Amino acid sequence: MNRFLIPLGAFVLLAIVLAVGLKHSPEKGVIKSPLLGKAAPTFSLPVLTDTSRTFNSADLKGRWYLFNVWGTWCVECRHEHEALLEIAKRGEVSIVGLDWRDEDAAALQWLQELGNPYEVIAADREGRIAIDWGVYAAPETFLVDPQGTVVYKYIGPLTMDAWVNEFVPRLPPKQAAKS
Amino acid sequence: MLPELGHFALILAMLLAGLQGFFGIAGPALGRDRWTAAVTPAVAGQFVMLATSVACLIASFVDNDFSVLYIAENSNSALPLFYRVTAMWGAHEGSLLLWIFLLGCWTVAVAIGVSRLPSRFAARVLGVLGVVSFGFLLFMLATSNPFLRLDPPAPDGRDLNPILQDPALAIHPPILYTGYVGFAVAFAFACAAMLEGRMDQMWARWTRPWTTAAWAFLSVGIALGSWWAYYELGWGGYWFWDPVENASFMPWLVGTALIHSLAVTDKRGLFKSWTLLLSILAFSLSLLGTFLVRSGVLVSVHSFAADPTKGIFILVFLCVMIGGALTLYAWRAPLLKSQAGFDLGARESFLLFNNILLVIAAATVLGGTLAPLISDSLGLGTLSVGTPYFNPTFMLSMLPLTALLSLGVHANWKRGRLSDSKRTLLITLIVAAITAIILIYGVYSNGKVLSPVAATLGVWIILSSLVDPIDRIRRKLSLPRGVIGMTVAHIGLGMFLLSVTTVESFTLERDVALGQGDQTTVGNYEFRFQGVKPIEGPNYNGVEGTVVVTRHGVPTSVVHPQKRQYWVQRQVTTEASIEMHRGSNVFVALGDDLGAGKWSVRFQIRPLVNFLWLGAFIMALGGAIAATDKRYTLAKQAEAAPVTAPAPGVAG
Numbered sequence: 001m002n003r004f005l006i007p008l009g010a011f012v013l014l015a016i017v018l019a020v021g022l023k024h025s026p027e028k029g030v031i032k033s034p035l036l037g038k039a040a041p042t043f044s045l046p047v048l049t050d051t052s053r054t055f056n057s058a059d060l061k062g063r064w065y066l067f068n069v070w071g072t073w074c075v076e077c078r079h080e081h082e083a084l085l086e087i088a089k090r091g092e093v094s095i096v097g098l099d100w101r102d103e104d105a106a107a108l109q110w111l112q113e114l115g116n117p118y119e120v121i122a123a124d125r126e127g128r129i130a131i132d133w134g135v136y137a138a139p140e141t142f143l144v145d146p147q148g149t150v151v152y153k154y155i156g157p158l159t160m161d162a163w164v165n166e167f168v169p170r171l172p173p174k175q176a177a178k179s
Numbered sequence: 180m181l182p183e184l185g186h187f188a189l190i191l192a193m194l195l196a197g198l199q200g201f202f203g204i205a206g207p208a209l210g211r212d213r214w215t216a217a218v219t220p221a222v223a224g225q226f227v228m229l230a231t232s233v234a235c236l237i238a239s240f241v242d243n244d245f246s247v248l249y250i251a252e253n254s255n256s257a258l259p260l261f262y263r264v265t266a267m268w269g270a271h272e273g274s275l276l277l278w279i280f281l282l283g284c285w286t287v288a289v290a291i292g293v294s295r296l297p298s299r300f301a302a303r304v305l306g307v308l309g310v311v312s313f314g315f316l317l318f319m320l321a322t323s324n325p326f327l328r329l330d331p332p333a334p335d336g337r338d339l340n341p342i343l344q345d346p347a348l349a350i351h352p353p354i355l356y357t358g359y360v361g362f363a364v365a366f367a368f369a370c371a372a373m374l375e376g377r378m379d380q381m382w383a384r385w386t387r388p389w390t391t392a393a394w395a396f397l398s399v400g401i402a403l404g405s406w407w408a409y410y411e412l413g414w415g416g417y418w419f420w421d422p423v424e425n426a427s428f429m430p431w432l433v434g435t436a437l438i439h440s441l442a443v444t445d446k447r448g449l450f451k452s453w454t455l456l457l458s459i460l461a462f463s464l465s466l467l468g469t470f471l472v473r474s475g476v477l478v479s480v481h482s483f484a485a486d487p488t489k490g491i492f493i494l495v496f497l498c499v500m501i502g503g504a505l506t507l508y509a510w511r512a513p514l515l516k517s518q519a520g521f522d523l524g525a526r527e528s529f530l531l532f533n534n535i536l537l538v539i540a541a542a543t544v545l546g547g548t549l550a551p552l553i554s555d556s557l558g559l560g561t562l563s564v565g566t567p568y569f570n571p572t573f574m575l576s577m578l579p580l581t582a583l584l585s586l587g588v589h590a591n592w593k594r595g596r597l598s599d600s601k602r603t604l605l606i607t608l609i610v611a612a613i614t615a616i617i618l619i620y621g622v623y624s625n626g627k628v629l630s631p632v633a634a635t636l637g638v639w640i641i642l643s644s645l646v647d648p649i650d651r652i653r654r655k656l657s658l659p660r661g662v663i664g665m666t667v668a669h670i671g672l673g674m675f676l677l678s679v680t681t682v683e684s685f686t687l688e689r690d691v692a693l694g695q696g697d698q699t700t701v702g703n704y705e706f707r708f709q710g711v712k713p714i715e716g717p718n719y720n721g722v723e724g725t726v727v728v729t730r731h732g733v734p735t736s737v738v739h740p741q742k743r744q745y746w747v748q749r750q751v752t753t754e755a756s757i758e759m760h761r762g763s764n765v766f767v768a769l770g771d772d773l774g775a776g777k778w779s780v781r782f783q784i785r786p787l788v789n790f791l792w793l794g795a796f797i798m799a800l801g802g803a804i805a806a807t808d809k810r811y812t813l814a815k816q817a818e819a820a821p822v823t824a825p826a827p828g829v830a831g
Contacts, residue, residue, distance in 0.1 A: 005509045007508065008509050011501055017549065073748060
């Protein structure tokens with residue numbers, strides 16, 4: 001065996017690893033939230049649509065929900081909005097929004113223009129709660145189960161493909177059957 | 180009109196690059212001299228087209244032409260002119276164009292430089308560069324065209340990412356890419372030598388100045404990036420082992436090994452196959468870095484554009500270039516035989532250790548960078564590797580490297596005799612140890628176990644590097660630029676090592692909540708917070724704090740750290756205030772508004788941290804001095820003539 005073939009062999013191995021890495025869709029899996037399998041951070045924040053009210057995340061116990069972090073300044077959030085509306089229409093889970101480092105007026109106008117897929121939206125004006133959730137960049141979406149445990153985290157704009165392939169299989173059959 | 184012109188110029192550039200690659204490789208291989216002669220005009224034509232394309236894109240940026248998608252995404256009418264120009268390389272498409280343009284610049288420089296070399300060899304070098312350029316142009320036109328129009332045009336642009344609106348970062352990409360791309364030249368020389376089947380010492384000598392120059396650029400580029408991260412990201416760190424940082428650091432490590440092994444091949448005719456392999460590896464790691472950064476396989480704080488379809492293209496290109504070169508290597512390298520031997524204590528041994536340790540260091544960085552990918556593709560779940568892995572493993576190879584440096588510099592070629600300089604080395608070592616102990620226990624007091632060792636090595640490198648040049652001056656011997664360059668670069672490394680040691684051992688850091696008039700003490704310094712006031716810039720507004728700094732009650736300065744919010748992207752950036760005082764950096768960054776007039780403020784005292792970047796710049800300066808050694812140009816003239824003579828048909 002020619003020892004000068006070793007570098008080529010090593011490179012072939014590396015190329016295989018890179019190809020596999022590329023196949024496993026890039027965003028998911030690489031940065032996984034340390035929150036996975038742990039209790040979702042609780043918080044109370046003003047409700048965006050009615051700032052006199054306070055929203056307590058503890059109220060969500062007992063049912064599945066999506067926790068979607070967005071902001072009007074986030075272009076990718078605009079891209080995923082269609083998917084969120086569609087998910088809301090399917091009604092498998094309710095969607096809780098976290099309006100991150102945003103201005104209330106801009107956010108309200110955004111909802112007026114694009115539609116509101118959220119059951120409730122918490123206004124995280126200073127971004128404190130996003131830090132608790134380990135948000136890295138908007139948009140990010142978390143799936144939380146009835147015990148309040150974070151089951152899954154999705155980074156980047158949500159698509160219907162991702163919803164069907166990544167989220168729905170994680171839901172209990174009864175919940176998913178609603179669609 | 181301009182964007183279409185730029186787009187068209189790019190297509191022509193790609194065609195010319197294809198011709199350059201084809202004629203450059205096929206011409207010499209088939210012995211067709213007219214093909215060989217067509218390479219240089221293709222180089223010139225390609226360069227003109229690339230320059231046109233870059234000019235069109237910059238002009239469109241300056242014009243605020245928001246009908247171009249790339250410009251609408253990365254600029255804004257309120258953006259200052261300087262940043263409208265640098266916004267050209269603010270994101271993926273434009274930085275790719277910059278990459279290719281710089282490759283064009285290198286190719287032209289090489290074409291001028293190799294005109295004295297045998298014409299077949301020169302054509303092959305340019306041909307390989309043509310293939311590289313063709314691949315990247317194809318990639319750009321297929322997946323990342325910066326000239327795509329937006330219909331209807333955007334009323335205004337989304338602005339340049341605010342953290343990129345900074346002078347150091349504006350010039351960081353061109354310099355970094357110049358270094359990255361420069362390794363393509365060493366790669367092309369190695370491939371040309373292998374294609375030619377003539378892998379003697381000459382190709383190593385021809386390659387040396389190019390490789391050293393590329394290495395110097397890469398050093399400056401990395402240092403600028405690190406400096407930027409230090410003051411702009413607001414965390415006060417200078418290196419994060421982030422995939423993007425690693426992507427530039429791996430080629431640097433292998434490039435450092437390469438410039439040393441080229442010296443051995445040039446002077447002694449040894450390590451020939453190893454040098455060839457390193458030339459391939461250095462550029463391969465540059466390409467791999469591009470893949471990792473641009474494909475999105477690794478998520479990083481630095482990756483602004485990531486897209487898996489681009490990844491597939493780059494991966495195929497990677498396989499063609501690297502796979503091709505390594506196949507060529509496996510075919511040609513067995514022909515090489517080293518005839519000369521050397522003793523264990525000879526300089527060759529030390530340079531061999533240098534190479535092994537640097538390659539191990541690059542391999543550990545590569546392993547850590549790819550670990551998340553590997554474990555994911557083996558189905559072992561996800562794994563993230565950070566500083567706790569990188570710092571110790573990297574140190575494991577760097578400490579012996581720096582320890583052997585001083586000995587290696589004073590070892591003779593071929594014969595393992597240190598006796599000539601043994602005494603001087605011992606004296607410098609003792610002086611270094613005393614200095615280090617005074618510095619660590621006297622000036623800064625306390626320290627970790629390794630601090631005195633690392634500091635001693637740092638000082639020793641500086642002192643022992645000076646021994647040889649001083650000796651030469653005393654004996655009125657000539658002092659070639661190669662020796663000066665080496666000395667300067669090693670002194671830079673010593674400063675760098677010393678700085679890392681003091682920064683890692685003695686940094687003081689505190690985050691405190693302060694209201695107006697509150698005071699806090701960090702180390703020898705007292706900080707009085709005078710509150711904040713609103714400020715407004717051309718495309719941002721924000722707040723500016725005022726902090727009065729005193730040292731043991733003696734006023735030293737008044738600093739103004741800022742927090743800015745950019746209007747368009749609504750992103751908040753931290754403009755920390757950094758002051759040099761008594762060799763230390765006094766770092767003040769404004770954190771969050773805690774309400775009720777209180778702000779969280781971060782204070783850091785980092786001793787000698789400026790030596791870190793200064794050291795890196797001095798290393799690069801050494802490279803620049805060495806690259807201009809007369810030896811290379813003289814050697815070229817002397818050696819090129821007899822080589823061309825026996826093959827009359829080639830001169831063309």
